[in-house]
Amino acid sequence: MQAFTVEQVRRLERAAMGPQDDGTLMQRAAAGLAAVLADELRTRAGHVYGTHVLVLVGPGNNGGDALWAAARLARRGVRVDAVGVLGTPHAEGLAALRAAGGRVVGTEALAALDAYDLAVDGVLGIGGRPGLPDDVADLVGRLADACVPVVAVDLPSGVAADTGAVPGAAVSAAVTVTFGVAKPCHLLEPARARTGRLVLVDIGLDTSAEEPELDAWDAARVADAWPWPARSSDKYAKGVVGVDCGSETYPGAGIMATYGAVHGGAGMVRFVGPESARATITANLPDVVFAPGRVQAHLLGSGWGERADGDRAVADAVASEVPGVLDADGIGHRPDRLPDSWLLTPHAGELARLLGIERSEVEDDPLAAVRAGAGRTGATVLLKGATQLVARPGVRTVEVAVPGPSWTGRAGSGDTLGGLCAAVLASGRPAHEAAVLGASLQAQTAAAHPGPLPPHVLAERCADRLGAWWQERHP
Numbered sequence: 001m002q003a004f005t006v007e008q009v010r011r012l013e014r015a016a017m018g019p020q021d022d023g024t025l026m027q028r029a030a031a032g033l034a035a036v037l038a039d040e041l042r043t044r045a046g047h048v049y050g051t052h053v054l055v056l057v058g059p060g061n062n063g064g065d066a067l068w069a070a071a072r073l074a075r076r077g078v079r080v081d082a083v084g085v086l087g088t089p090h091a092e093g094l095a096a097l098r099a100a101g102g103r104v105v106g107t108e109a110l111a112a113l114d115a116y117d118l119a120v121d122g123v124l125g126i127g128g129r130p131g132l133p134d135d136v137a138d139l140v141g142r143l144a145d146a147c148v149p150v151v152a153v154d155l156p157s158g159v160a161a162d163t164g165a166v167p168g169a170a171v172s173a174a175v176t177v178t179f180g181v182a183k184p185c186h187l188l189e190p191a192r193a194r195t196g197r198l199v200l201v202d203i204g205l206d207t208s209a210e211e212p213e214l215d216a217w218d219a220a221r222v223a224d225a226w227p228w229p230a231r232s233s234d235k236y237a238k239g240v241v242g243v244d245c246g247s248e249t250y251p252g253a254g255i256m257a258t259y260g261a262v263h264g265g266a267g268m269v270r271f272v273g274p275e276s277a278r279a280t281i282t283a284n285l286p287d288v289v290f291a292p293g294r295v296q297a298h299l300l301g302s303g304w305g306e307r308a309d310g311d312r313a314v315a316d317a318v319a320s321e322v323p324g325v326l327d328a329d330g331i332g333h334r335p336d337r338l339p340d341s342w343l344l345t346p347h348a349g350e351l352a353r354l355l356g357i358e359r360s361e362v363e364d365d366p367l368a369a370v371r372a373g374a375g376r377t378g379a380t381v382l383l384k385g386a387t388q389l390v391a392r393p394g395v396r397t398v399e400v401a402v403p404g405p406s407w408t409g410r411a412g413s414g415d416t417l418g419g420l421c422a423a424v425l426a427s428g429r430p431a432h433e434a435a436v437l438g439a440s441l442q443a444q445t446a447a448a449h450p451g452p453l454p455p456h457v458l459a460e461r462c463a464d465r466l467g468a469w470w471q472e473r474h475p
């Protein structure tokens with residue numbers, strides 16, 4: 001799924017509308033929205049006729065969509081109450097709802113909120129500034145307390161459409177019905193969690209001339225794109241990963257990075273990290289070799305801590321003209337510029353350090369931060385976290401890995417993720433694909449095996465997951 005910014009959506013809508021807005025797009029949006037609302041009522045209440053719906057109507061076209069859709073429901077026998085908030089509602093939409101038998105009421109005249117089967121959030125759309133005034137936030141909070149499910153029109157009001165930030169009060173929707181194309185807030189946390197199920201209504205926008213802001217992968221695409229070995233491929237065709245991770249202080253990082261590379265399908269893993277990790281690796285992964293030799297992708301940096309020769313270790317690996325993954329403490333030892341065949345895998349704190357900004361700035365606008373990371377270093381950058389973003393230097397579109405459960409966020413998960421990415425990189429895939437595939441595999445595996453699994457066990461499950469996909473593809 002691709003997402004486009006507000007500026008892009010406005011351009012797309014203008015192109016679809018022509019010189020004069022004759023309301024066609026709004027009618028398409030309202031028709032699609034009404035169909036979803038009717039489906040929701042049927043699923044939740046068992047029927048459409050006679051149900052009771054509350055519509056929150058803001059001052060813009062988002063409220064207009066909600067009013068026109070509500071008028072369609074009213075004509076089907078739904079009892080509709082509409083409350084205007086933040087200003088004067090869309091005049092034609094209001095007239096249409098009244099003509100269809102809907103009521104327009106003040107907040108003081110509302111029925112007990114738990115009498116409503118559904119609420120429609122038509123407060124703010126792509127014209128909204130993040131946050132909600134107190135009175136609207138209060139009404140939204142009371143609807144949540146009364147367990148009334150909310151269907152958001154275009155986006156949950158209060159979230160920042162382009163960044164996914166939620167700096168103040170915002171709606172939490174069970175379903176969001178969006179028009180034409182998805183917006184970044186539908187794909188980026190924390191707004192994504194407030195979007196609920198996303199339904200895309202086609203209103204006839206032609207996106208072919210716009211480069212998407214985001215390109216989000218799904219499970220089927222990950223399985224299709226995985227570097228499956230050919231019948232004839234030997235260990236070198238699958239690829240050799242050289243792991244220089246861990247330290248005397250953090251031997252576990254070297255072990256977990258190695259687990260990731262092995263279970264991500266590397267043809268061979270050479271471990272050149274600290275002595276203290278080797279006995280455990282041999283005991284658990286006897287296929288790992290310790291002799292230096294040919295490597296097709298490097299993996300460096302996880303668990304290094306303070307490393308006196310870190311600059312030299314990274315410089316030597318880069319000079320070998322083999323691609324690599326540079327993680328955690330290793331990122332601080334990077335040269336000024338890296339080739340885009342190298343993948344940096346920072347979390348928000350590490351990316352903030354790289355950019356010389358506060359962690360909160362990365363968290364407030366992760367999209368801008370991950371792009372800046374790629375621009376600054378020349379490398380491909382995977383920003384880890386609840387949403388995993390991949391940016392390439394000189395490429396506008398940021399890729400989004402398949403998201404997973406938050407169980408994954410624990411010490412060591414990043415080390416195994418580095419190993420998974422390095423395994424894909426060693427097979428000859430470009431760094432951005434290695435990042436998306438590794439991160440998506442880890443997330444999807446965690447989703448299929450919920451629970452607080454230690455990262456090395458989750459790595460083993462990743463191999464099972466690849467096996468299951470393989471069997472589906474070779475029945």
Ligand SMILES: NC(=O)C1=CN([C@@H]2O[C@H](COP(=O)(O)OP(=O)(O)OC[C@H]3O[C@@H](n4cnc5c(N)ncnc54)[C@H](O)[C@@H]3O)[C@@H](O)[C@H]2O)[C@@H](O)CC1
Nearest residue numbers: 013025026029059060061062124125126127128129131154
């Ligand atoms: N432009 C088009 O062709 C289409 C637009 N559509 C709908 O129109 C929406 C965009 O409509 P608008 O551009 O009118 O924008 P909105 O409906 O999002 O709201 C804009 C209005 O809200 C006010 N406002 C914004 N943030 C506020 C805040 N935090 N507190 C108080 N007031 C605030 C603004 O001053 C402005 O009056 C889309 O999200 C979509 O729902 C759809 O009908 C499809 C077609």
Ligand SMILES: Nc1ncnc2c1ncn2[C@@H]1O[C@H](COP(=O)(O)OP(=O)(O)O)[C@@H](O)[C@H]1O
Nearest residue numbers: 347384385386405406408409411412413414415
């Ligand atoms: N809320 C979350 N939901 C899903 N995955 C998460 C979440 N938080 C972190 N992760 C994932 O967990 C891993 C943590 O990596 P990192 O922070 O580098 O940990 P460490 O350095 O201790 O291994 C990354 O793969 C990250 O994307």
Ligand SMILES: [K+]
Nearest residue numbers: 121124153155
């Ligand atoms: K809305």
